[in-house]
Amino acid sequence: MTVLVTGGAGYIGSHVVRLLAERGDEVVIVDDMSNGIASRVSGHSVEEIDLAASDAEDSLVSVMRRHDVEAVIHFAAKKQVGESVERPVWYYRQNVNGLANLLAAIDRQGVDRLVFSSSAAVYGIPDVNLVEEDIDCRPINPYGQTKLIGEWMIDNARIATNLKAVKLRYFNVAGAGWPDLADTAVMNLIPIVLDRVKRGEQPVIFGSDYDTPDGTCIRDYIHVKDLAEAHIAALDYLATGEASQSTFNVGTGEGASVAEVIDAMASGLNQEIVPIRGERRAGDPPKLVADVSRIAAELSWKAEFRLEDIVESAITADRRG
Numbered sequence: 598m599t600v601l602v603t604g605g606a607g608y609i610g611s612h613v614v615r616l617l618a619e620r621g622d623e624v625v626i627v628d629d630m631s632n633g634i635a636s637r638v639s640g641h642s643v644e645e646i647d648l649a650a651s652d653a654e655d656s657l658v659s660v661m662r663r664h665d666v667e668a669v670i671h672f673a674a675k676k677q678v679g680e681s682v683e684r685p686v687w688y689y690r691q692n693v694n695g696l697a698n699l700l701a702a703i704d705r706q707g708v709d710r711l712v713f714s715s716s717a718a719v720y721g722i723p724d725v726n727l728v729e730e731d732i733d734c735r736p737i738n739p740y741g742q743t744k745l746i747g748e749w750m751i752d753n754a755r756i757a758t759n760l761k762a763v764k765l766r767y768f769n770v771a772g773a774g775w776p777d778l779a780d781t782a783v784m785n786l787i788p789i790v791l792d793r794v795k796r797g798e799q800p801v802i803f804g805s806d807y808d809t810p811d812g813t814c815i816r817d818y819i820h821v822k823d824l825a826e827a828h829i830a831a832l833d834y835l836a837t838g839e840a841s842q843s844t845f846n847v848g849t850g851e852g853a854s855v856a857e858v859i860d861a862m863a864s865g866l867n868q869e870i871v872p873i874r875g876e877r878r879a880g881d882p883p884k885l886v887a888d889v890s891r892i893a894a895e896l897s898w899k900a901e902f903r904l905e906d907i908v909e910s911a912i913t914a915d916r917r918g
């Protein structure tokens with residue numbers, strides 16, 4: 598099968614490119630390299646296209662024709678919550694216009710399978726123990742809104758055309774499936790802690806008075822390699838032609854608190870970490886853990902790696918980089 602991977606030179610996309618290549622699929626990468634790293638996908642050619650550009654639809658159709666593309670996995674997007682609050686219009690242009698151009702090209706070329714990177718950010722601040730896919734989505738920032746709008750656009754395309762699609766809502770992605778594919782952005786908890794420790798500084802815990810067992814926020818950490826495997830399962834699910842569900846949480850179904858993650862990192866690094874206890878941040882739900890029963894039942898997928906594996910792989914990748 599020939600799969601077009603947008604954002605394939607990014608952190609998550611490059612893991613999926615590697616898995617697809619390992620199983621013998623042809624891969625075509627489209628990436629504007631705004632946050633891509635060429636060495637993650639060496640050996641693959643990258644079509645440098647900005648999906649949000651006015652001529653992107655035509656460029657994409659041309660790539661799809663040339664390579665006889667049969668399925669698309671769409672990672673390319675801007676992903677920083679804070680930046681999305683500062684530059685909302687640009688986020689809509691990038692993430693929503695980019696997807697509109699891609700869907701138009703998919704329709705023109707008659708490609709009928711799509712897997713979309715969505716996010717637990719679509720849920721906002723749900724007050725539930727485990728988050729099910731069907732709860733009301735109330736994203737609280739432009740980034741999460743662009744992801745929810747993207748899901749709606751895809752659902753409408755599914756109704757209007759013969760497109761089959763899966764939208765994967767990722768929880769907290771971390772770790773590295775291969776040491777050269779690390780998350781180089783210092784924006785999520787594990788990379789931030791690694792960065793602080795390397796600088797000889799202590800990490801800050803934002804809020805220790807939440808209604809959780811140790812007072813710190815609980816999240817569902819998913820190993821990026823498990824997440825990448827979920828994309829392969831989604832592609833296979835679409836190929837069966839019997840897809841009855843299209844929206845799936847991707848997590849472990851288990852929560853870990855910020856304090857527990859920092860403890861795991863101290864063990865992995867064999868070094869004491871004494872975090873600074875800071876104030877709460879606005880918009881942080883106390884607990885966000887996925888209900889993963891739907892993806893287990895429909896895609897026969899479940900996470901294999903544990904928090905310790907995630908931390909160890911991140912540390913190994915960081916030492917290499």
Ligand SMILES: NC(=O)c1ccc[n+]([C@@H]2O[C@H](COP(=O)([O-])OP(=O)(O)OC[C@H]3O[C@@H](n4cnc5c(N)ncnc54)[C@H](O)[C@@H]3O)[C@@H](O)[C@H]2O)c1
Nearest residue numbers: 604606607608609629630631632633647648673674714716
């Ligand atoms: N990393 C996470 O924790 C996380 C969580 C939930 C959802 N997601 C989503 O997963 C996807 C991939 O995330 P990632 O962590 O690999 O991010 P990343 O920034 O590493 O990868 C995104 C890739 O898309 C490319 N890109 C961005 N805008 C583009 C455009 N307009 N045209 C063409 N290419 C463009 C970038 O150059 C980059 O290579 C994103 O859609 C993101 O919103 C990520």
